[in-house]
Structure formats: C-alpha cells, structure tokens
Amino acid sequence: MCGIVGYIGMREAAPILLSGLQRLEYRGYDSAGIALQNGGLPFMKQKGSVGALLAAYEESPAKMVGATLGIGHTRWATHGDPSDRNAHPHLNADEDIALIHNGIVENYSLLRKELISEGYAFLSDTDSEVLVHLVDRIWKTDPSLSLEAVVRAALRHVEGAYGLCVISPRDPDKIVVARKGSPLVIGIGEGEYFIASDAAPIVEHTKKVVYLSDGEMAVVTREGYQVKTIENVETEKVITELDFSLEKIEKGGFEHFMLKEIFEQPEVMRDVMRGRVRTEEGRVVLGGIEDYLDRLKQAKRIVICACGTSWHAGLIGEYLIEDFARIPVEVDYASEFRYRNPIIGPDDVVIVISQSGETADTLAALRAAKEKGAMVMGICNVVGSTIPRETMCGIYTHAGPEVGVASTKAFTAQVIVLYMLALALSKGRTISHDEMRLSLKELSQVPEHAAKILELDAQIQTIAESFKDARNFLYLGRGYNFPVALEGALKLKEISYIHAEGYPAAEMKHGPIALIDEDMPVIFIATRDSSYNKILSNIEEVRSRKGRVIAIASEGDTEVARLAEHVIYIPQASAQIMPLLTVIPLQLLSYHIATRRGCNVDRPRNLAKSVTVE
C-alpha cells in the first residue's frame, strides 16, 4: 500500500516528484524518498512525512539540480520499521541502480540468504532491497544487457506482488517499470511521461493515461513508452482519458475513504494471507511469532485485550482459538483489564489487538501484563507503532493505511490474522493435516466470497433508503455471528448516530424483546450453522411482535425469506469463516444509512481514529 511516482521529461524532476508524493500520502506516510539521474544518481530518503522530505530537499537542492528524470516513493511499512534505512529508493552497493517497490516479495528471506552468501551487504530490513541486488547480480554477469533485460531476468526469481520502478545511469534516460498485483499507471504528457501507483499525482499534469496490466513491464523514455509482458511479448495498450477529480482519485473513485476501504477488502484479505497461507503444504507461516510458537502453544490461558472494533475481532479470536486450538481464551476491554488487578502470570499469553498500535488503554494493558510476567504478543496494522515495539512478538495485519475513522478493512484483516493464528496454534496438536488443508482452503476462498458480497451494494442501498429514519436498531446473532452483531451495531452508531445495540440472539428474551414494536428494525445474522433453527425461532418471536426484520442468510435459504422483510444472501461457508462475510453487508448498510442522513462518515462527530489518551 505504498505510493510510487516517476518522471521523465524536460523539467526539473525533484519538485514534480515531491508534489506527486504529497498527493499519494494517503497510501502511506511513514517514510519517503526520491532518486534522480543527472549523470550520477543523487538520492534522499528519510523517516517521516513527505513534508519533511520536501523541507530537507529545500534546504539543499543543489545535488538534485539539473535532473529531469527520477523516481519517488512514500512508504507504509510491511517488512522493517519505518526508518531512514528502510525508506525507498534502495540502491546497490555501487550506488548506480535505484529501485522503488510496492507489494511484498514473498520469497525474500530465501533470496536474501542467497545474496548474502554471495557477498551482498544489506542496508535495510525490507523485502524490497533483494530486488535491487538481484538486478545488480545479473548485470554484473553480463554488463552488455539493457536495464529492462536485467530487470526482466531478476523478476524471474521473485515470488509475490510488485509494482516497481528502476533507474540507472549505466543505461540512462529511461525508467523501467513492472507490475504484478500492485497497480501502475503511465501518464502521457507533451514530451514528458509520468509514472505512478494511481492517477492522483498525474492528473494535474495530464489526463491521458495507460494502465499497466498484471504481468506487464514498460520502458519509458522521453520519446515514448513500450509495454511488453514480463516474458518479453509486446502488448497493445489503450490510452484512457481521466475524468476524475483529484479528490475522487485519492479515494479510488469512491465518495468516501470508508466506502473505498470497504471495497478494498477482497484485495486486503489477499495481502494479509500473502506468503502466509500455504494451503497445499497444510501450514501457516507467521514470521513474527515463529520463534515463540512453542511457548504460545503451551499457554495455560490466552487473554486478549483491545478496544472498540479491535475488541470485537478479539471476541471472534476467542471462538477461533478455543475451537481450533483448544486453549482457553478470555477477552477483556483493555480499559477494564488495566484497572481490575487481573490474575495474570508467566503461564499466560496476553494478545493485544490494535489497528493503530497507539491506543492508550491497549498500551497500558500490555504494559500491565508485561509487569506481571506474561508473554505479550501484538496484532497491529501500523508497523513500528508503539504496541509492536513493546510486545515480544506479533503479527502485522498488512491492511494498508485506514483513513476512515470507522474501522472496516482493519477489522477483517484482524479476523484473518486470528484465524491463521488459531490454525498455527492447532498444528500438530488438535487438528489433522487434512483438516488443516481444508480450513486453509476455505480461508483462501474468502476474498472471492467477499467480492461477491460487495456486488450486493445496490440491494443494500435500497434497504438503507427504507430504514434511514429509524431511531433505533437491534442486531442479533449467535455463535461466531454474535461479535458481528456487536460490530454491526457499533458501525451504525459511530457514523449515523442512530442508537443501535448488538446482542446474542438468545439473550433477546432477557430484555431487548421489550423494545420490539413496528418501529424497531431488527437485523438477524441467520446463516446456516448449528444454531440456525434456534435463530429462526428468534426471528418468529420478533415477527409476532411486529418488528421489522432484515436478515443476512446463506445463499439458497428459503425459510428466512418467509419471515424477513429483506434478506441479504451471502455465500455459504463454515461457521468459523462466517464473520469475515457477514460483517460486510453490515458495513455497507451503516455507510449507506449514514450518507442518506447527511453524516460525515469519514470523520464522525466526537470520534478519533487513534485514541491516544484515556
């Protein structure tokens, strides 16, 4: 989820690259850098915002002057903390090749070992740096090759996803770019060309663009561009005319960041699993906890602490870990845990979950657990934030920056991580090899199912229209869908300011049933699992009190349709997978109700994205 920009033309490149990077900052903002070509290969890169890089450039622009070709990058860390050394571009030892990269090199640790054994010195902890050394190695074996030929040869060794740009004074006046799983666009100006990870930095210069497809490479010069597949077969490209406003491009064409982030989920889910889910081998690879896995498996008890949406993910984690790994789990609000003198000791594992990695209560819970001698592990989205720095081990969610205050893609990423963790804890203990493969196969199908659910957006908009004036909502679910009911209710209240409550469906009779009348919409998560018949009875109870029922049901179900005013059908999957699917229509429903009420969904009143105070 980082941002890429490139320029080749007749103008000074540095200011163009820096302003382009500012347009891309929503894609990542923990470090930034540029490299230019003006005979040599001057570069600057540092931790912090693009603004800070711009200030550093303005202080000493001299070495960059005269360069009319360059590349730039704004980073959202995946491998290696945000730091000067981990910022892109990465250079080879001779400093005559510069490379920037988006995506994840899955086999980087293998490649890194290989290169180190050949004498290559690594200056960063990133997966990306292997790419520049691979290019260097191939070029050393045959210096007569062109830059594109060496990049092409290097990419044959790479597994994973990339959007990348490479420049070198050894083969000057060109930018070589390649794409697999991470977008790249070429902007076509008058005698100048722009490259970027999306159109945001290009649109102020030109409206004519060419989108690279997966598996394509391009060589961009001042005279033009040539696109070929990575296998070196020439391809025909169509020029597209941009008709977007800049603001819309930053939001990927969506009205709000929240909607963009909801729709990004299939892609994010793939990123979370990339290189980690090995279905065929029947195993999960979680680098950040590898050295601690035995200790985790021996835990007498796991306590999960978190706040808000992350706490809901924790509840699902409890069900998953107990179900698969048979280790007792408790879930606590971080704010309660820190003040209630909990019984915790060296046999316990405390897992803190946080999108931002900075939530004050979660951080305090982590410190309290550490003080009591527990092993502490983190599940976080922001690499290098405080929580990952203070935990002994952890798993990053790799969901990319989440801008909307109401968490959506970070939640599904957290649940996937918890699913992978539960399976990793089960391996060799509570689950057979075949069960493992089956569970991983199901998980790897989730992005596809999620994409299918997103196609129901129009139906969900119609439902939103008829319920936008409701004053209360009740969300009910059982088992794995109970935490989803809580999350659905939280999403609605956060952004639409409608009062909403989530409950385990069976608890309805102990209170909430008193609220039900013809003005009370009740959302049932009624997918087919072991409590399906029981939830049907709960729906009957609401219907007989004239409550208005919206149900989320499994495809092919006819029973629910008989009872509900609206049914949203989602693909059938096992109970453990369901939260990843059932939450999506609830996110969309909250979004569409909130926008119809004129609410500012990306910045709801009184809420903050990161709550760093008590």
Ligand code: G6P
């Ligand atoms: C705030 C945000 C929520 C988030 C919660 C926990 O309340 O508005 O969206 O779930 O903090 O944040 P964390 O970054 O720790 O997941």
